[in-house]
Amino acid sequence: MRVRIVVKEGKVGFFTEDGTFEQGATQIIALQQQLGLAGLDVALDGPVEQHRHDDQPAQTYSAQEQPSHDGGESLHHH
Amino acid sequence: MPCNAVATVTGGVTDQTLRRLLEQNQQQVKATLASYLRERLAGSTISELVTRGGFGLRVSGRQPCDIAVLAGMVQVTTSYDRGLANELSSELTELLTLLGQQLFEQAVAAYIEQHYRVEQSQPVGDQLVITFNI
Numbered sequence: 001m002r003v004r005i006v007v008k009e010g011k012v013g014f015f016t017e018d019g020t021f022e023q024g025a026t027q028i029i030a031l032q033q034q035l036g037l038a039g040l041d042v043a044l045d046g047p048v049e050q051h052r053h054d055d056q057p058a059q060t061y062s063a064q065e066q067p068s069h070d071g072g073e074s075l076h077h078h
Numbered sequence: 079m080p081c082n083a084v085a086t087v088t089g090g091v092t093d094q095t096l097r098r099l100l101e102q103n104q105q106q107v108k109a110t111l112a113s114y115l116r117e118r119l120a121g122s123t124i125s126e127l128v129t130r131g132g133f134g135l136r137v138s139g140r141q142p143c144d145i146a147v148l149a150g151m152v153q154v155t156t157s158y159d160r161g162l163a164n165e166l167s168s169e170l171t172e173l174l175t176l177l178g179q180q181l182f183e184q185a186v187a188a189y190i191e192q193h194y195r196v197e198q199s200q201p202v203g204d205q206l207v208i209t210f211n212i
Contacts, residue, residue, distance in 0.1 A: 002197070003212050004083075007186055008205040010091045010179040015083040024085025027212055032089065038189050039098060040182065042089035051083040 001027055012042050021050045096178040097150030103181055104133050110177050111135055111145060111170060118169070145170060150178070 001023060006013040014031065016024030025048040032042055100107050112124045112135055122139035127146065134146035134153075143156030143163060152170040154163045183206050187199055194210040201207075 001212050003194075003210055005186065005190065005208045005210075006205050007183045007208075010096070010175075010182055011088060012091070012186065013088045014086060016085045017083060019084060021085050024083075028085055028087055031212070034193070035186065035189060039095065040185055040189060041092040041095045043092050044087050044089040046087065048085050048087040051086040 003027060003031065014048075015051075024048070091179070091182045093150065095182065096175075099181040099185060100147065100150050100174065100178050106181075107147060107174070107177060108133065108135060110173065111147075114170070114173055115145070118166070147174065150174070 001019045002017045004013075004015040004017060006015070014028045016027055019027075028048050032044060035042055108126070115122065115124055115135065115137055119137055119139065119141050122137045122141065125136045125138065127134035127136040127144055129146045129148065132146050132148035134144060137143045137145065141156070141158055141162060143154055143158065143166065145166070146153040146155070152167055152174055154167040154170065156163045187206060187208060190196060190208050190210055191199065194212055196208060196210040199206070199208045199210075
């Protein structure tokens, strides 16, 4: 599973880009716990959520269905 | 903006983590503070300050003061100028916060690079974006 982390000014955004929402949420929580065990505690702002834009299909993505992205996301726009 | 995140969440580094990172990187913290103070209080001499439970710097010269970092907080002590102490305290606190955040960013990147297969790790604007496989 591909994961993207965006770090800015002490804030961290976790994003998974394939698999199901459940798989992604599980991986994100596991990753947060691993970072905590390494002394890098991150307090999550809320529960892991499913994210998509209005112009994207609502179903779970497969690797072949992923739309492209420009990688320049802001932590504050998700 | 196009995006295809399936699961997403944001979080913030805890104060405890920032304190620990600052304490673990005392030399870097002292060098950063000293560099700032040399410019801010031109003509002053900066030396090490031994503090109980923390670390710090002593500024000698026209505006002498002691700068201590205790539990991640800056404490400025001077009998010379209270206004200056307040200003320095505010400025150095901001500097320390920025440094702590940079150390956190570096530590997260180092952890990910050590444990996962990183596809890309690069600054995008003022953000660090790390893409990897898990």
